[in-house]
Amino acid sequence: xxxxxxxxxxxxxxxxxxxxxxxxxxxxxxxxxxxxxxxxxxxxxxxxxxxxxxxxxxxxxxxxxxxxxxxxxxxxxxxxxxxxxxxxxxxxxxxxxxxxxxxxxxxxxxxxxxxxxxxxxxxxxxxxxxxxxxxxxxxxxxxxxxxxxxxxxxxxxxxxxxxxxxxxxxxxxxxxxxxxxxxxxxxxxxxxxxxxxxxxxxxxxxxxxxxxxxxxxxxxxxxx
DNA sequence: AACTTATCCAACCGCCGCTAC
DNA sequence: AGTAGCGGCGGTTGGATAAGT
Numbered sequence: 031x032x033x034x035x036x037x038x039x040x041x042x043x044x045x046x047x048x049x050x051x052x053x054x055x056x057x058x059x060x061x062x063x064x065x066x067x068x069x070x071x072x073x074x075x076x077x078x079x080x081x082x083x084x085x086x087x088x089x090x091x092x093x094x095x096x097x098x099x100x101x102x103x104x105x106x107x108x109x110x111x112x113x114x115x116x117x118x119x120x121x122x123x124x125x126x127x128x129x130x131x132x133x134x135x136x137x138x139x140x141x142x143x144x145x146x147x148x149x150x151x152x153x154x155x156x157x158x159x160x161x162x163x164x165x166x167x168x169x170x171x172x173x174x175x176x177x178x179x180x181x182x183x184x185x186x187x188x189x190x191x192x193x194x195x196x197x198x199x200x201x202x203x204x205x206x207x208x209x210x211x212x213x214x215x216x217x218x219x220x221x222x223x224x225x226x227x228x229x230x231x232x233x234x235x236x237x238x239x240x241x242x243x244x245x246x247x248x249x250x251x252x253x254x
Numbered sequence: 255a256a257c258t259t260a261t262c263c264a265a266c267c268g269c270c271g272c273t274a275c
Numbered sequence: 276a277g278t279a280g281c282g283g284c285g286g287t288t289g290g291a292t293a294a295g296t
Contacts, residue, residue, distance in 0.1 A: 033265040033289085057281065073282075074265070109284065124285075125263050259295075266288075273281085 036075055040065055044072055045080055078119045085117025089126055097123060098131065 047063035053076070056069040065072060078084075089097070093115055100111040108120035108127075115123065 035264075035290090054282085056283095068266090069281085070267085070283090071265070078264075106285065120284080121264075128286095129262060257296085259293100261293075262291085264288105264290095267286085268284105269286100270284080271282095273279105275277105275279090 033071075036079075040067070041075070041080055044075060048076055048080075074121075078121045081119075083117055084119065089118075093118070094126075094131070097127065101127065101131075 043063045043065055044059070047059055047065075051058075051062055056073045059065070059069060059072045060067055063072070067075075096115060097111060100114060104110050106124075108124040112118050112120040112123045
C-alpha cells in the first residue's frame with residue numbers, strides 16, 4: 031500500500047476510541063486509542079474504512095452518472111461529490127475517477143466542445159451566495175475546476191455589504207431571480223433537505239453546514 | 255512458467271482556512 | 276496583527292494483484 035497498512039488490532043482500537051469519545055478531536059485520538067499513528071492517519075482510516083454505512087464494491091451506473099455530472103459542476107471537489115453519494119468516501123470517488131473516468135472524460139470533453147459551439151448554456155449567475163461549508167483551495171485546482179468557479183462567479187451581481195440584513199435581503203432577491211431563470215423548479219425538487227433548507231432560510235434560521243445556497247443552486251443545476 | 259505492464263486503492267504528504275490566543 | 280495548532284482537503288505514492296505477452 032501507500033504506507034504502513036493498518037492491522038485488525040489497530041482498527042479495533044480506533045473503533046473503540048471513536049465509539050467512546052466520538053468523532054473530532056483527532057489530535058487526541060492516537061493518545062486515547064493507544065495508537066502509534068498520526069492524527070491524520072486515524073482520521074483517514076476512520077473516514078475511508080471504519081465508519082459505519084460505508085458502501086464498498088463497484089459503483090452503480092447511477093452513481094457513475096452522478097459523479098460525472100457533479101464533477102462537471104464542481105471539478106475535483108471530491109468531498110462534495112462524495113457527500114451526495116451515500117456510503118461513498120471522497121477517496122473512493124477520487125480513485126474511481128482517476129482509474130475509470132478521467133480517460134472517458136477526455137472523449138466527453140471533446141464532444142462537449144463541439145456541442146458548446148452549437149448551443150449556449152444559460153446558468154444561474156449568483157453562485158457565490160453564502161459562504162459554503164467546504165474549504166476553498168485556489169492552488170492545485172485543475173483548469174476545468176477553475177473554469178467552473180469562474181463560470182460560477184457572480185461578477186454582475188455584487189452585494190452591498192453595508193449591513194447584514196441588507197445582505198440577506200439581497201440573497202433572497204437573487205435567489206428569486208435565479209428561480210425565475212430556472213423556471214421556478216424549486217417546487218418540483220424531490221429531495222427533502224432542499225426544501226427544508228430553503229424553508230429554514232426563508233424563516234431566517236440561516237444556513238447550516240448541511241445546506242447552503244450553493245447546495246440549492248447545485249441541485250438546480252443537477253435537476254436540469 | 256516467468257516476466258512485464260496495467261490497474262486498483264489504502265495510506266501518506268503538503269497545503270489551506272479557521273480558530274484561539 | 277501575528278502565529279501556532281487543528282481539521283480538512285486534494286494530489287500523489289507505492290504495494291498488491293490482475294492481465295497480457
